[in-house]
Amino acid sequence: MDVTRRSFAFFGATALGSVAMGGRAFADAPSSIQGVLVQDAGAACRVTLALDRPAQARTFFLAEPSRFVIDVANAHLAMPGGASGQGPGAGVVRRFRYAPQADGVSRIVLDLNGPASLVRQEVGGRRNAALTFDIAASGPFTAEPAPVPMQRPGRQQTRRTIVVDAGHGGRDPGAIGVNGTREKDVVLHCALELRDALEQRGYHVALTRDADNFVELEDRVRFARGQHADLFISVHADASPNAATTGASVYTLSDRGEARAQNMISSQNWDLDLGNARESTTRDILVDLTQRETTNRSAQFAQVVIPKLGEVAPLVRNTHRNAGLFVLLAPDVPAVLIETGFLSNATDERRLADPRARERMAGAMARAVDEYFTPPGLYAAAD
Numbered sequence: 001m002d003v004t005r006r007s008f009a010f011f012g013a014t015a016l017g018s019v020a021m022g023g024r025a026f027a028d029a030p031s032s033i034q035g036v037l038v039q040d041a042g043a044a045c046r047v048t049l050a051l052d053r054p055a056q057a058r059t060f061f062l063a064e065p066s067r068f069v070i071d072v073a074n075a076h077l078a079m080p081g082g083a084s085g086q087g088p089g090a091g092v093v094r095r096f097r098y099a100p101q102a103d104g105v106s107r108i109v110l111d112l113n114g115p116a117s118l119v120r121q122e123v124g125g126r127r128n129a130a131l132t133f134d135i136a137a138s139g140p141f142t143a144e145p146a147p148v149p150m151q152r153p154g155r156q157q158t159r160r161t162i163v164v165d166a167g168h169g170g171r172d173p174g175a176i177g178v179n180g181t182r183e184k185d186v187v188l189h190c191a192l193e194l195r196d197a198l199e200q201r202g203y204h205v206a207l208t209r210d211a212d213n214f215v216e217l218e219d220r221v222r223f224a225r226g227q228h229a230d231l232f233i234s235v236h237a238d239a240s241p242n243a244a245t246t247g248a249s250v251y252t253l254s255d256r257g258e259a260r261a262q263n264m265i266s267s268q269n270w271d272l273d274l275g276n277a278r279e280s281t282t283r284d285i286l287v288d289l290t291q292r293e294t295t296n297r298s299a300q301f302a303q304v305v306i307p308k309l310g311e312v313a314p315l316v317r318n319t320h321r322n323a324g325l326f327v328l329l330a331p332d333v334p335a336v337l338i339e340t341g342f343l344s345n346a347t348d349e350r351r352l353a354d355p356r357a358r359e360r361m362a363g364a365m366a367r368a369v370d371e372y373f374t375p376p377g378l379y380a381a382a383d
């Protein structure tokens, strides 16, 4: 995205500048902030607030640590994550936090990786009521890793639902080992072990198959969405023409897969829970946000599960891979596909056929689920 090529009203706010709120704003019906999107646009970072009607904002910077604060007047936060929470940043924006303030003000705080300035602010019109801020770093900065994902509101007291998907099954044996071990069998046993380990930890677990059945890929994804799963774990075993290749690996959705998921949303009438976003621009932004958050969460689970797997099994080098694998395509369910090892390698095949080794792998996955859902300690967006 080239921010210089587009010409919008420029409000000329500087490092410590601010934009006055209009006096009329409070008299109007409140607007709802339905999404916040942070995009790295090269020279600047673009922050877009998706709104259902035009709103006025006051902005200011805070130092040590560097923050940029957006106060939206006469607005409430109707984010997919609730009225307060946090989300991932990009570029100079490390992350954003949001919470309601007094007098009907909704506050969005951007935690910055270093000093920055506001180079452009755009106020949308009636047809697309977005507020857009372009923020440029004042100097070089070091990007810190994004924090653990926010919790979904309303789910904190209820049990988390994990959908465990044993790959293949029935007439689809999957990979066949050098000594005849079938992927569909070892992954089913591993999935059942994982179910037991997760249920012991208090999770609600649903399996896409618990026997030697053939299940369409599409039905697996639909099942996960129908369960309102908090996490989808697909268990597979790999095969390679190179018999020396060994180890486990973890796949999450790639950029190309994301495009495929977007197509599926339109072609299969997947209703995303986007509140009542009627305007198509807002809807597009919210679909994008949902997809982005899901991809981030999937990657975060991958980062947690990889070292845990490494404690009990060898890992493929560069073990976190991105792929457009079909079972990963649900736009609103964080999903990983775990290749537990290579059946084409005799040592891996022996390990995958060993019930105790499978139990250790399932235990490692369950510990990763615990770590992933550990409450991150949300910040209130006070300043």
Ligand SMILES: [Zn+2]
Pocket (backbone or CB within 6 Å): 167, 168, 174, 175, 183, 236, 237, 238
């Ligand atoms: Zn497979």
